[in-house]
Amino acid sequence: xxxxxxxxxxxxxxxxxxxxxxxxxxxxxxxxxxxxxxxxxxxxxxxxxxxxxxxxxxxxxxxxxxxxxxxxxxxxxxxxxxxxxxxxxxxxxxxxxxxxxxxxxxxxxxxxxxxxxxxxxxxxxxxxxxxxxxxxxxxxxxxxxxxxxxxxxxxxxxxxxxxxxxxxxxxxxxxxxxxxxxxxxxxxxxxxxxxxxxxxxxxxxxxxxxxxxxxxxxxxxxxxxxxxxxxxxxxxxxxxxxxxxxxxxxxxxxxxxxxxxxxxxxxxxxxxxxxxxxxxxxxxxxxxxxxxxxxxxxxxxxxxxxxxxxxxxxxxxxxxxxxxxxxxxxxxxxxxxxxxxxxxxxxxxxxxxxxxxxxxxxxxxxxxxxxxxxxxxxxxxxxxxxxxxxxxxxxxxxxxxxxxxxxxxxxxxxxxxxxxxxxxxxxxxxxxxxxx
Numbered sequence: 559x560x561x562x563x564x565x566x567x568x569x570x571x572x573x574x575x576x577x578x579x580x581x582x583x584x585x586x587x588x589x590x591x592x593x594x595x596x597x598x599x600x601x602x603x604x605x606x607x608x609x610x611x612x613x614x615x616x617x618x619x620x621x622x623x624x625x626x627x628x629x630x631x632x633x634x635x636x637x638x639x640x641x642x643x644x645x646x647x648x649x650x651x652x653x654x655x656x657x658x659x660x661x662x663x664x665x666x667x668x669x670x671x672x673x674x675x676x677x678x679x680x681x682x683x684x685x686x687x688x689x690x691x692x693x694x695x696x697x698x699x700x701x702x703x704x705x706x707x708x709x710x711x712x713x714x715x716x717x718x719x720x721x722x723x724x725x726x727x728x729x730x731x732x733x734x735x736x737x738x739x740x741x742x743x744x745x746x747x748x749x750x751x752x753x754x755x756x757x758x759x760x761x762x763x764x765x766x767x768x769x770x771x772x773x774x775x776x777x778x779x780x781x782x783x784x785x786x787x788x789x790x791x792x793x794x795x796x797x798x799x800x801x802x803x804x805x806x807x808x809x810x811x812x813x814x815x816x817x818x819x820x821x822x823x824x825x826x827x828x829x830x831x832x833x834x835x836x837x838x839x840x841x842x843x844x845x846x847x848x849x850x851x852x853x854x855x856x857x858x859x860x861x862x863x864x865x866x867x868x869x870x871x872x873x874x875x876x877x878x879x880x881x882x883x884x885x886x887x888x889x890x891x892x893x894x895x896x897x898x899x900x901x902x903x904x905x906x907x908x909x910x911x912x913x914x915x916x917x918x919x920x921x922x923x924x925x926x927x928x929x930x931x932x933x934x935x936x937x938x939x940x941x942x943x944x945x946x947x948x949x950x951x952x953x954x955x956x957x958x959x960x961x962x963x964x965x966x967x968x969x970x971x972x973x974x975x976x977x978x979x980x981x982x983x984x985x986x987x988x989x990x991x992x993x994x
Contacts, residue, residue, distance in 0.1 A: 634677025769925025784832030
């Protein structure tokens with residue numbers, strides 16, 4: 559991936575369309591516009607131009623053309639946009655001409671955004687926010703991604719990092735100039751107070767896990783004995799036939815997942831194998847997977863059928879007991895809700911209960927931490943700050959306390975990309991679509 563090449567890519571959807579947007583970024587953008595569209599328009603002003611093949615002068619299309627010189631562009635480089643007609647032949651012809659030009663090549667996945675990051679137009683947390691906007695499936699996910707793109711996490715992280723660097727500067731001053739008159743007395747008390755303040759703010763950010771839940775989706779596992787109505791309920795919640803429904807016990811052998819939007823919140827509903835003792839090795843594996851998924855789930859709906867022996871619910875963070883097939887038998891004890899997926903009885907109440915549970919666990923998009931990468935970096939920073947505070951409070955070596963402060967600042971810098979994060983960049987930008 560060479561950064562001195564001029565790159566181009568389609569930035570709109572694939573297939574036949576009314577308009578197709580082609581983005582161009584790099585040092586040759588202006589000359590490419592001159593060769594294909596004639597006179598370059600004023601910056602950030604859309605004009606209609608006839609695009610021509612440079613070698614022959616043959617017309618390619620009549621397009622809307624924009625010119626955006628760097629550094630005031632998305633990538634920070636000279637950039638152009640061609641809004642051409644969305645026919646397949648027209649698009650292929652323009653792309654063919656662009657690919658034939660010297661020092662101009664198709665962009666790789668995420669390369670436009672990567673250049674924006676490398677040119678200082680975005681920090682790494684904003685890049686992740688942009689990726690989350692593209693992937694957002696619900697309104698709550700969109701709102702959270704917009705906060706990240708707007709710099710919510712980046713601003714907080716840079717604030718913590720700057721305060722830690724100030725602590726580090728005070729420690730260095732205490733080490734190197736302790737015999738100078740301009741170093742105030744009681745400096746270590748001020749340092750301890752500053753470290754404790756940053757540590758407490760990071761602790762509060764880490765305590766709120768709703769951002770990660772909102773980004774990934776709340777996991778709700780349907781569990782219960784065979785023929786409790788799990789697959790029927792999954793189909794009813796998904797409003798389509800997702801799982802096979804059969805009166806034969808043990809029909810569901812593997813996990814079946816459905817992604818739903820409940821009140822603007824993302825929920826993953828998982829159907830599992832019926833929990834029972836079985837001599838069938840495949841069914842045993844299904845039961846084992848069901849128990850493991852229930853243990854990791856945010857919420858387990860334990861389905862209680864009207865007949866059969868009482869089976870103990872698996873260990874889980876939170877369990878709701880749901881009486882199924884209510885049209886056959888309403889007399890069941892200790893159930894939080896009674897439903898009948900066949901008749902629809904109680905389904906509205908169940909969905910409302912799920913929305914409440916999801917809202918409680920996910921909050922209102924007020925979390926700062928939205929990815930495991932953020933959490934790991936802040937946990938390392940928190941541990942370094944704890945060690946630095948302990949050393950200073952115990953009159954330990956200032957050199958070691960300064961090193962711990964330096965490690966804390968470095969860990970936080972990884973969130974915004976202030977330090978070497980090449981491996982993170984490779985993973986992140988490979989998940990972007992071409993043209994972004």
